[in-house]
Amino acid sequence: MRKVLWRTAVAVSVAVVAVGTAGAATTATLAVGFTTPKMHSFDYSADTTIAGNNLSVTTRFAKVSVSMSPDSELHVRADGSYRGDTPTVDISEDGSTIAVECSYRKRGSCDIGLELRIPAGLIVDIDAAAGDVELSDVDAQASVSTSAGSVTARGSAGTLDITTGFGDVDITDAAVSTVEVDTTFGRVALDSRVPPDSVRVQNMQGDSMIELPAADFYDVEATSEKGDVDIDVVDDPNSPRSVSITSEDGQISVQRR
Structure with a gap:
């Protein structure tokens, strides 16, 4: 018992x-x-006129895509989903600055895409801390910086100045006069359909692949401390078209298109 x-x-x-x-x-x-906050959808759009020739865009997490406007106005759209704090899009009264804010604090999340259609002839400065940036047929003096995002440019004209910390840079079908790329960890690819006046690439740890029209000569300086260097264009020190590529640990290729 x-x-x-x-x-x-x-x-x-x-x-x-x-x-x-x-x-x-x-x-x-x-x-x-x-x-855990609930998931919400976000949708924003605005059309405005830019006073002057300068446009400055800042965001931390939004993906940014830029194309040309069908008219003289700036067209802005942002959409996606988020948890927690509601994203904000602030456009200055003169249309020269756009700030997009979305948060990851307090179990929040943010998956927002920012689409800009810009008038021709602008000086554009994009600061996207952790978001990818895509330029499509953009004719502008464009400057793009990211800390942890990739940059893609297709059919660009004008000039390009790109700085990334961790992210690939892919420039295709380019018609720009000058290109400057400065990256720490990432692959750099440039395909130019017209002979650029100046190409400068600094890539610490990543391969750099450059394709240029074969009809022109170039003053090429390409050095890599720990990678192979392959030059297949006509290297003429007297050419007014300069190509400078440096790397600490990456292969360098300058080929005929």
Whole structure:
């Protein structure tokens, strides 16, 4: 009889512990569920006129895409989803600055895309801390900087000045007069359909692949401390078209298009 009572007591104790553990897990799950913000959709659009020739864009997490406006106005659209704090898009009264803010604090998240259609002939400065930037057929003096994002430019004209910390740079079908790229960790690719006046690439740890029209000569300086260098264009020190590429740990290729 005593053995039966003892076994019963043990069984009850184990059941209490199991129920308590399950209850604690359920409570923790409910707590996380209550503290995690719900997902919301975001949609914003605006059309404005830019006073002057300068446009400055800043964002921390939004993906930025830029193309040409069909008219003389600046067209802005932002959409996506978020948790927590509602994203904001602030455009200055003269249209020269755009600031997009979205937050990851307090279990929040932000997946926002910013689409800009800009008038021709602008001086554009884009600071995207952790977002990718894409330029499509943009004719402008464009400057792009990111800390942890990639930069893609297709069919660009004017000039390009790109700085990245961690991210690839891919420039295709370019018709720019000058290109400057400065990156720490990332691959750099440039395909130019017209002979540029100046190309300068500084890439600490990543390969650099340059393709230029074969009909012209170039004054090429290409050095890599720990990577191979392959030059297949006509290298003429007297050429007014300069190509300078440096790397600490990456291969360099300058080829005929």
